[in-house]
Amino acid sequence: MKLLIIASILLVVVLVGGFAALRRLYPDSKAVAWLAESKTRPILFVPLALFLLIGGFAAYKLSNPGDTFIRSRLIGKELPAFTLPEALPNRLPVRRADFGRGEPRMINIFASWCVPCIAEAPQLMELARRGIPIDAVAIRDRPEDIARFLGQWGDPYRNIGADRDASLQLAIGSSGVPETYIVDGGGIIRYQHIGAINPSDMTRLTEEFEKARR
Amino acid sequence: MRPGRIIAAALALAIAAPAAADSLLPPAEWANKQLPDPRQEAQARDLMEEVRCLVCQGQSVADSDADMASDMRSHIRRRIAEGETPAQIRAWLVERYGNWVTYAPPVDGMTWPLFVAPVILLGGGLWLARGRFRRRKKM
Numbered sequence: 001m002k003l004l005i006i007a008s009i010l011l012v013v014v015l016v017g018g019f020a021a022l023r024r025l026y027p028d029s030k031a032v033a034w035l036a037e038s039k040t041r042p043i044l045f046v047p048l049a050l051f052l053l054i055g056g057f058a059a060y061k062l063s064n065p066g067d068t069f070i071r072s073r074l075i076g077k078e079l080p081a082f083t084l085p086e087a088l089p090n091r092l093p094v095r096r097a098d099f100g101r102g103e104p105r106m107i108n109i110f111a112s113w114c115v116p117c118i119a120e121a122p123q124l125m126e127l128a129r130r131g132i133p134i135d136a137v138a139i140r141d142r143p144e145d146i147a148r149f150l151g152q153w154g155d156p157y158r159n160i161g162a163d164r165d166a167s168l169q170l171a172i173g174s175s176g177v178p179e180t181y182i183v184d185g186g187g188i189i190r191y192q193h194i195g196a197i198n199p200s201d202m203t204r205l206t207e208e209f210e211k212a213r214r
Numbered sequence: 215m216r217p218g219r220i221i222a223a224a225l226a227l228a229i230a231a232p233a234a235a236d237s238l239l240p241p242a243e244w245a246n247k248q249l250p251d252p253r254q255e256a257q258a259r260d261l262m263e264e265v266r267c268l269v270c271q272g273q274s275v276a277d278s279d280a281d282m283a284s285d286m287r288s289h290i291r292r293r294i295a296e297g298e299t300p301a302q303i304r305a306w307l308v309e310r311y312g313n314w315v316t317y318a319p320p321v322d323g324m325t326w327p328l329f330v331a332p333v334i335l336l337g338g339g340l341w342l343a344r345g346r347f348r349r350r351k352k353m
Contacts, residue, residue: 140237166285173310175268
């Protein structure tokens with residue numbers, strides 16, 4: 001909106017200035033004289049101004065499309081009820097009942113078939129090393145693939161739940177893998193990180209986790 | 215290039231693991247299977263054509279082949295089969311993803327100009343045209 005106002009002001013300045021320049025440059029021109037004398041003069045500029053305004057806005061949006069992430073609307077709201085069966089035979093299931101017991105926890109949505117999940121693995125290991133409890137939600141995955149993935153890239157998780165049909169993913173407003181949620185000690189979703197956790201995201205994530213502690 | 219090399223390269227390509235990030239699990243139960251009740255299937259179909267795919271962002275979940283769209287189709291069909299109405303499921307999705315998730319956004323504080331602008335423009339056009347016709351009559 002602010003941009004639109006600035007653009008309109010600039011447009012008016014350019015048009016008025018341009019017209020003044022035309023009059024000075026071509027004092028003998030019939031067209032300029034007609035424009036200057038015509039009764040409909042201001043109205044003549046309206047379509048052009050509108051065109052430039054809309055065209056300018058479109059050009060701006062084409063060159064700066066902004067981020068296209070679809071953020072969850074459940075941030076600040078309670079984590080919905082769910083129970084995911086354990087994804088591996090030797091692990092515990094991920095249940096709603098484990099959240100909101102006074103301590104914040106992270107939920108990492110991942111999959112063995114997800115390439116960016118490999119990129120964020122070292123960062124998750126570091127978060128786990130700092131003592132942050134991370135529960136995993138394995139999307140559309142097979143136990144043998146999950147075991148192989150964790151063997152290869154490290155296992156930072158407390159519990160690992162299997163979400164075979166993305167039902168929990170839909171229930172918490174997640175739109176892809178990987179994503180990481182922070183749930184506070186009262187069971188309220190506080191933060192959603194979309195995409196892989198890069199080393200540059202670590203400060204923000206630990207800060208948000210500390211905030212959820214309070 | 216020698217034929218041996220070409221065969222070796224073709225073989226290497228054939229056995230190379232695809233880099234595409236897709237699940238190895240078969241699609242969810244109702245992803246590509248119609249509901250037995252045709253009335254329910256029609257309801258589910260209408261909703262699937264209106265719900266936007268979250269990972270492909272330009273298609274409805276009915277049109278998309280993405281894993282997540284399959285899961286969303288299965289999710290919609292399952293809930294319709296369980297007796298929920300399309301409106302309830304749509305509201306549930308909007309609660310989680312916002313109006314973004316539907317191709318039929320409701321009229322609200324943000325979207326009303328979309329619905330009002332055509333009426334105003336059409337009215338303005340008619341008014342302008344009316345003025346023109348009048349003037350011509352006088353002559």
